[in-house]
Amino acid sequence: DAGITQSPRHKVTETGTPVTLRCHQTENHRYMYWYRQDPGHGLRLIHYSYGVKDTDKGEVSDGYSVSRSKTEDFLLTLESATSSQTSVYFCAITREGNSPLHFGNGTRLTVT
Amino acid sequence: ILNVEQSPQSLHVQEGDSTNFTCSFPSSNFYALHWYRWETAKSPEALFVMTLNGDEKKKGRISATLNTKEGYSYLYIKGSQPEDSATYLCAFIPGGKLIFGQGTELSVKP
Numbered sequence: 001d002a003g004i005t006q007s008p009r010h011k012v013t014e015t016g017t018p019v020t021l022r023c024h025q026t027e028n029h030r031y032m033y034w035y036r037q038d039p040g041h042g043l044r045l046i047h048y049s050y051g052v053k054d055t056d057k058g059e060v061s062d063g064y065s066v067s068r069s070k071t072e073d074f075l076l077t078l079e080s081a082t083s084s085q086t087s088v089y090f091c092a093i094t095r096e097g098n099s100p101l102h103f104g105n106g107t108r109l110t111v112t
Numbered sequence: 113i114l115n116v117e118q119s120p121q122s123l124h125v126q127e128g129d130s131t132n133f134t135c136s137f138p139s140s141n142f143y144a145l146h147w148y149r150w151e152t153a154k155s156p157e158a159l160f161v162m163t164l165n166g167d168e169k170k171k172g173r174i175s176a177t178l179n180t181k182e183g184y185s186y187l188y189i190k191g192s193q194p195e196d197s198a199t200y201l202c203a204f205i206p207g208g209k210l211i212f213g214q215g216t217e218l219s220v221k222p
Binding site for chain 2: 033035040041042043044045048056058059090092094097098099100101102103104105106
C-alpha cells in the first residue's frame with residue numbers, strides 16, 4: 001500500500017462548526033488531491049496541490065480551503081460546515097500526471 | 113468546466129459475458145487518461161494510465177484503448193466474473209487537475 005493516511009476516519013459535527021481533515025503521505029509525492037464522493041456524482045475534485053504552498057481549486061471548491069505547508073501533509077478545512085458537505089472525502093497522491101493515483105481510505109463526514 | 117462522460121451509467125451482465133464501457137473527454141489539451149476500479153466500501157484502485165493516441169493496455173481479462181483525437185477511451189472486460197462487479201471510473205488530466213467521470217457500475221451475476 002502507498003503510504004497515505006487520512007484522519008479522522010469518521011466525524012460527526014454540527015452545522016456552522018469548523019472542521020479540518022488531514023491527509024498524510026510518506027511517499028514524498030508532489031501531487032495531492034482532495035475529492036468528495038456523493039451518490040450520482042462519482043468523485044469530484046475539491047482542491048489539489050502541486051507542491052508545498054502551491055494549491056489550486058477543483059470543481060467544487062466553494063466552502064473549502066486547503067493548506068500544504070509540508071510535502072507530507074495536505075489539510076482540508078471546512079470553515080463553517082453545512083449539511084451539504086456531508087460526504088465521504090478521499091485524499092489521493094501521485095508523483096506526476098502520468099502516474100496512477102493512490103487513494104487514502106476515506107473520511108466519512110456527517111454534518112448535522 | 114471540463115466534462116468527462118462515461119456510459120453506460122450501469123450495466124448488468126451474466127457471468128461469462130464480455131462487456132465494454134466508454135469514457136469521453138475533451139480532445140484538446142490532452143495529457144493523460146486514467147482508469148480505476150472501485151469496489152464498494154473500498155478506495156479506488158488504478159487499472160491503467162494511458163498517454164498516447166492509439167495506446168492499448170491489458171491486465172488479465174481487462175483491456176483499454178485510447179483515441180485522443182476524437183476524445184474517447186474504451187474499457188473491455190472479457191468473460192466477466194462476479195468479482196469484476198465494481199464501479200469503473202475514468203479520469204482525464206488537463207494540466208495538474210485530475211477530473212473523474214461519474215463511473216460505470218458493473219454488476220456480474222453468477
